[in-house]
Amino acid sequence: MALLIAFIAYITSNAIANLKLLGKTFSFDFLAMPAHYDINQTLIEYSSKSTHFRAGVVGILNTLLVAFWGVILATILGFIFGILRLSPNWLVSRIVYCFVEFTRNVPVLLHILLIHGIVVHVLPQPRAAKEWANFGDAMFFTNRGVFSPMPVPEAGFSWVIGAFVAAVIFAFFFRKWAKARLDATGKPLPVFWISFGAIIGLPLLVYLVLGAPLTWNIPELKGFNFRGGFVIRPEFLALWLALSFYTSAFIAEIVRAGILAVSKGQWEASSALGMPRSRTLNLIIIPQALRVIVPPLTSQYLNLTKNSSLAIAIGYMDIVATVGGITLMQTGKEMETMIIVILFYLTVSLCISAIMNWYNQRIKLVER
Amino acid sequence: MSDAATTERYEVGKHPELPPPLLASGPIYWVRTNLFSSWYNVFLTLLGAWFVWSIVPPLLEWGIFDAVFEAADRAGCQALGDGACWxxxxxxxxxxxxxxxPEPERWRVIVAFVLLFVALGPLLFDKFPYRGKAMLFSLAYPFVAAWLLLGGFGLTPxxxxxxxxxxxxxxxxxxxxxxxxxxxxxxxxxxxxxxxxxxxxxxxxxxxxxxxxxxxxxxxxxxxxxxxxxxxxxxxxxxxxxxxxxxxxxxxxxxxxxxxxxxxxxxxxxxxxxxxxxxxxxxxxxxxxxxxxxxxxxxxxxxxxxxxxxxxxxxxxxxxxxxxxxxxxxxxxxxxxxxxxxxxxxxxxxxxxxxxxxxxxxxxxxxxxxxxx
CATH class of the missing domain: 1.10.3720.10 (MetI-like)
Structure with missing residues (x-):
């Protein structure tokens, strides 16, 4: 303990001496100064006149954006691959095996660069995209990004959203009521299909009754690039796809191991009780598999978030590229910027861990 | 299964040997159970086959058959074939x-790399000959490798x-x-x-x-x-x-x-x-x-x-x-x-x-x- 304190005191005194020698001060004043650099993808308003602080916020939002969508796509793909890997179909499980092994054993940075290279070099220029990477004159795949129509809500669209919210609330209570009925009378209801129909059907009905209060802002070719519509930039696209593919290979293995961990006797016992296969899966197998799947899944989500810091290699402006990159270069505040970046990642990691631990507690088997 | 063999009466122990059921083993059986056991398996198989068919031949064509292995520059590659330019x-x-x-010193890297396997061998496989003595070399390896790669003591730094x-x-x-x-x-x-x-x-x-x-x-x-x-x-x-x-x-x-x-x-x-x-x-x-x-x-x-x-x-x-x-x-x-x-x-x-x-x-x-x- 004394050694540790002595060590910390020693490196702190060294740091102070070094900073003094270089004529630098330890302060976070630079955050209020104008940043003087542009960021190509921003979720909030930002210009080169904005402060370093705002640049940092833009970077944080970009990190969170790619992590959020990456987690979603990786989970979906991972579960699909994991289940297909266990398929009795030999051909399908072999294909998935090859994909998973190849993806897992290649560095994620290489995935990012490879996909970025493909997006930039293989997809056409915007002008050429009009000819061949064109889906119904509305969606264009170009090397400057994917351009798709953007929905523009008109007056009355809030009713549709209201209907959606109402349907979700209805589904929630319907589920509770159906469960109570099942417990009381033993009669099951097709809860999933009824809730699904309500959540999709009600907003659709309102939408059609109000006369489709939604227009689409369709991208148009103006000069050298498309204007309007919704743009997914190539850097984001490459990073998102690479992180999702890479992580999905790991998730596939986790899902496979989780399902295999449920013993065969559980299947047999449940079918001996006369349960249909779907209910066996829902009520017996998946709850037990999830217990095994969730803890390693959490660390995969954390890995994905941390790997998003590799964005700097292809110029996606996340927190490491803004605060830890350009701001560091401009201001020379290595210590302060690095502390900000590290604290950000620690916070995100702890938050994801906390959320997943809470979920893990919920699905844990209650042992009596 | 032939009906004649099962309906006819035989004395105990005199029943002729039946051929094995055709569809319980062999390649046809394997294909049936592994690829076409149900309608959705047929669908999955066809989907998988289509996937392999649409990915593998173009990839082979690009990577091997149309690829160029010797050329002076990119233009030379493109002149010789439209596949990959290896x-x-x-x-x-x-x-x-x-x-x-440095070019003349590269043999040192090769030696260090080969010695790495010599050093790893006794650590990884317990049937390695003279394992005990080879372990001593494994312990010394980091210093040997550092000397080989960095130089000094008679080698160019x-x-x-x-x-x-x-x-x-x-x-x-x-x-x-x-x-x-x-x-x-x-x-x-x-x-x-x-x-x-x-x-x-x-x-x-x-x-x-x-x-x-x-x-x-x-x-x-x-x-x-x-x-x-x-x-x-x-x-x-x-x-x-x-x-x-x-x-x-x-x-x-x-x-x-x-x-x-x-x-x-x-x-x-x-x-x-x-x-x-x-x-x-x-x-x-x-x-x-x-x-x-x-x-x-x-x-x-x-x-x-x-x-x-x-x-x-x-x-x-x-x-x-x-x-x-x-x-x-x-x-x-x-x-x-x-x-x-x-x-x-x-x-x-x-x-x-x-x-x-x-x-x-x-x-x-x-x-x-x-x-x-």
Missing amino acids: AFIHERFKIFIYGFY VGTDQFGGTLLNIIVGVTGIVISLPIGILLALGRASDMPVLRMICVSFIEFIRGVPLITLLFVASTMLSYFLPPGTSFDLLLRVLIMVTLFSSGYMAEVIRGGLQAIPRGQYEAADSMGLKYWQSMRLIVLPQALKISIPGIVNTFIGLFKDTTLVIIIGLLDILGMGRASLADAKWAGLSTEVYLSIALFFFLFCFAMSRYSLYLESKLETGHRN
């Missing part, structure tokens, strides 16, 4: 392997700034792997210890390392570490990177080993105590052998992860194989060949990492003593 990889191969390591390509990946990977295992074991024991202060220090170190991306640690190594040293001192960038990579992977290693430690039943600890073993004795003789055995898959996974993470050094400007590949893309003579370069590098990593994961399977089956339920 001529570029062919030309840059040496640079990808050695980086800027080579600066670490000239290291590059796969050489750099292997140096960073192997060093990280070798040093992080003992540190990881110590951290895991510290985390499981009864002393609250030691436990707290270990927990916060591990959680800090695991909560932060490796890139930020490498940035710290390249920009900030010198602040914490006595004024005026500075040391080699590669060394700083090695320290950071080792610390990083020992954090992960500690967690893997902690899992193994927790899986050991309490009775083992208590039995060791009641035998009168001291803490280190009981750890060395009773607990760690079992715990490490359980954690082998996790340990190898950490190694694989670490080896893949060695590519991140390009972010702070070291030129490993990926860095060399990326830098060579800037050559105007060979513009636009990123797919070829990245795919060859991917193949390199795939071979190494896949071999490691196979080795872990081998080790698992070898150490499986049947005690697990």
Whole structure:
């Protein structure tokens, strides 16, 4: 303990001496100064006149954006691959095996660069995209990004959203009521299909009754690039796809191991009780598999978030590229910027861990 | 099944032998059960076959049949065929392997690489001839390798700034792997210890390392570490990177080993105590052998992860194989060949990492003593 304190005191005194020698001060004043650099993808308003602080916020939002969508796509793909890997179909499980092994054993940075290279070099220029990477004159795949129509809500669209919210609330209570009925009378209801129909059907009905209060802002070719519509930039696209593919290979293995961990006797016992296969899966197998799947899944989500810091290699402006990159270069505040970046990642990691631990507690088997 | 054979009456023991049922074995049976057992399996099979058909032939055509292996530049490639241009990889191969390591001294890298396998052999395989004596060489290997690569004592000195390509990946990977295992074991024991202060220090170190991306640690190594040293001192960038990579992977290693430690039943600890073993004795003789055995898959996974993470050094400007590949893309003579370069590098990593994961399977089956339920 004394050694540790002595060590910390020693490196702190060294740091102070070094900073003094270089004529630098330890302060976070630079955050209020104008940043003087542009960021190509921003979720909030930002210009080169904005402060370093705002640049940092833009970077944080970009990190969170790619992590959020990456987690979603990786989970979906991972579960699909994991289940297909266990398929009795030999051909399908072999294909998935090859994909998973190849993806897992290649560095994620290489995935990012490879996909970025493909997006930039293989997809056409915007002008050429009009000819061949064109889906119904509305969606264009170009090397400057994917351009798709953007929905523009008109007056009355809030009713549709209201209907959606109402349907979700209805589904929630319907589920509770159906469960109570099942417990009381033993009669099951097709809860999933009824809730699904309500959540999709009600907003659709309102939408059609109000006369489709939604227009689409369709991208148009103006000069050298498309204007309007919704743009997914190539850097984001490459990073998102690479992180999702890479992580999905790991998730596939986790899902496979989780399902295999449920013993065969559980299947047999449940079918001996006369349960249909779907209910066996829902009520017996998946709850037990999830217990095994969730803890390693959490660390995969954390890995994905941390790997998003590799964005700097292809110029996606996340927190490491803004605060830890350009701001560091401009201001020379290595210590302060690095502390900000590290604290950000620690916070995100702890938050994801906390959320997943809470979920893990919920699905844990209650042992009596 | 022929009806005649089953309806006719025979005396006991006189029944003629029936042919095996046609559809219970053999290739047709296999195809039926594995590919066409139900309507959705037929659908999946057709989908899979279509997928393979649409991916594999074009890929082979691009990568092998239409590819160009010898050409002077990109234009020469395009003149000879419209597939991949492997001529570029062919030309840059040496640079990808050695980086800027001086040409006449490259035999030293090869010797060090071959000796690496000689040193690894007795550690990895227990049937290695003269294992005991070979182990001594394994212990001496790090010094031999450092002498061979860095020079001095009769060899021309080579600066670490000239290291590059796969050489750099292997140096960073192997060093990280070798040093992080003992540190990881110590951290895991510290985390499981009864002393609250030691436990707290270990927990916060591990959680800090695991909560932060490796890139930020490498940035710290390249920009900030010198602040914490006595004024005026500075040391080699590669060394700083090695320290950071080792610390990083020992954090992960500690967690893997902690899992193994927790899986050991309490009775083992208590039995060791009641035998009168001291803490280190009981750890060395009773607990760690079992715990490490359980954690082998996790340990190898950490190694694989670490080896893949060695590519991140390009972010702070070291030129490993990926860095060399990326830098060579800037050559105007060979513009636009990123797919070829990245795919060859991917193949390199795939071979190494896949071999490691196979080795872990081998080790698992070898150490499986049947005690697990």
